[in-house]
Amino acid sequence: MTLMKLENISFTYETEPVLRDLSLSIQEQDFIGLIGPNGSGKSTLLKIMGAIMKPDSGSVRFKESPVAKINKKLFAQSVSWIPQDHPMVFPFKVSEIVLMGRHPYLSPLSFESEEDFEITRRAMETTMTSQFADRYFNEISGGEKQRVMIASALAQRPEMMLLDEPTAALDLKYQIQILNILKNLNTAHNMTLIMAMHDLNLAASFCNRLILLDEGQIVRDGTPEQVLEKDILERVYGIEIDLDAKDGNIRVHPVIEN
Amino acid sequence: MNLRSYTMTLSIFFLIFIITLCVTPLIGSSNISLARAFSDSINISNNADANILFQVRLPRILLGALTGAALSVAGAIFQALLRNDLAAPFTLGVSSGAALGAVIAIALNLNMSLMGFPVVSLFSFLGSLGAIMLVFSLVRTRHGEFPTGILLLAGVTANFFFAAMVMFIHYLADFSQSFRIIRWLMGGLDITDYDTILSITPMVFLGIFILMFISRDLNLISTGVHSASSRGVNVARIQKVGFITASLITGTVVATCGPIGFVGLIVPHTVRLFVGPDLRILIPASMLFGASFLVACDTLARTIIAPTEIPVGIITAILGGPFFVWLLKRKRQV
Secondary structure, three states: OEEEEEEEEEEEEOOEEEEEEEEEEEEOOOEEEEEOOOOOOHHHHHHHHOOOOOOOEEEEEEOOEEHHHOOHHHHHOOEEEEOOOOOOOOOOEHHHHHHHHHHHHOOOOOOOOHHHHHHHHHHHHHOOOHHHOOOEHHHOOHHHHHHHHHHHHHHOOOOEEEEEOOOOOOOHHHHHHHHHHHHHHHHHOOOEEEEEOOOHHHHHHHOOEEEEEEOOEEEEEEOHHHHOOHHHHHHHHOOOEEEEEEOOEEEEEEOOOO | OOHHHHHHHHHHHHHHHHHHHHHHHHOOOOOOOHHHHOOOOOOOOOOHHHHHHHHHHHHHHHHHHHHHHHHHHHHHHHHHHOOOOOOOOOOOOHHHHHHHHHHHHHHOOOOOEEOOEEHHHHHHHHHHHHHHHHHHHHHOOOOOOOOHHHHHHHHHHHHHHHHHHHHHHHHHOOHHHHHHHHHHHOOOOOOOOHHHHHHHHHHHHHHHHHHHHOHHHHHHHHOOHHHHHHOOOOHHHHHHHHHHHHHHHHHHHHHHHOOOOOHHHHHHHHHHHHHOOOHHHHHHHHHHHHHHHHHHHHHHHHHOEOOEOOOHHHHHHHHHHHHHHHHHHHHHHO
């Protein structure tokens, strides 16, 4: 089933076009890796899908309804978005950050109910963050922060999660840990996931669909095998690239001249 | 957060407030006797103790409480909206914007009321709103952040600019206006009566109620505008309501008491150390503690070199200056 459909999306920051006449449809339980060079429009596309920004032209539909017409809180009960980094000025505790994911379900001047606490508790178990619930968000490591943010997004009980480079600035162990959590959400909880990603090899091993963006347009959209082609990658990234396959997984190697 | 710990914490702040309210009226340059003040046998016009208590000290204490509450809540809100804990009505130039508005109204002899609100207050509100809009649009980066350095520079610039405008108007004003402006600019709680208090109370409480109503949305905005938006917060609307309401309560009290500095910085910070940054509790706790704090400062101002009284703004600035430096230093370390 089609979960989200974008048609002829264009977006311009000041004078510089970021997305150009882009169309895309997202199926239920997709695990999409959004790849492409810096400035190709990945983050902007995620924000438009998350209804954080409005496109200059074109339409976004979620399950047939135009996103612009859906109540913001109602939309947040279906789609969540996780930024790349999490600067936090104020000393919120981890548990408070996760509880903020319940915002779309709460009315003003109300407190979280037992049910809200139960949902956040489960979200923290899924992301292995329960043990630092009482610590300050600013005092935990980058990988832990990313897991806490995923827990908070899970507390929204979404059908679809948008992640902006969830593994950026993390060491290899944490990268794999985060991606395993996401993979588990995708397969065991039927979560639809779209993540922007720079590491093509990790994207290829975890995602079932890759979308390659360049200069605000989709260059390729399909399985990792269909998208990761030598000449296309060389053209988009502007460097020489070698491809090989190991255990059925494609590996991308930039050619380094010595 | 659950209801039990919430009411427990707030009860403590309420107790502090009640104690302040009971103790401070008894402190002053002349000793008064409660027995005499409440005595039925003495005619009220001859009862010096009752007059000092009810006509001099009590209105001043109530005005101090309202002002402290309003400035502290406004500080907490500005800090959340700008995601910067050095933001406050005074450091942002909002207080001096309000001062400029009030001085213009005084210089134009606008002593009337409009729909029950004194015109001086309305001008003062517009001044504070103008100042916050200026700082907001000047400082915000493309990514919606408010970096400390630029924020403080903008605040200082706004303060200097508005102060220059105030001096210019003051220079042109006639003798009686000039006296009113000077008296008012020093910032003080001493010229007041119950009518004034009655006219600003509804504004302050309505403002604080509105801010409580959007407090969880503001929590989310304080962690980032985009993630707030993705959790269903209508960011543009909440920012608008937040800035207007915080400016309104600032303008209302500044129009009456003049610019009293640093309360909006010291109080939310101190309270945050005890209750955390969640505005659902930070707003009411800052309101109660801010009220107690300014009343305590004013009691000090009334008595420290008695019988001479000094403007309370001097006390808050003497406490606030070093506090601000300490915050800035701590911020640079992390």
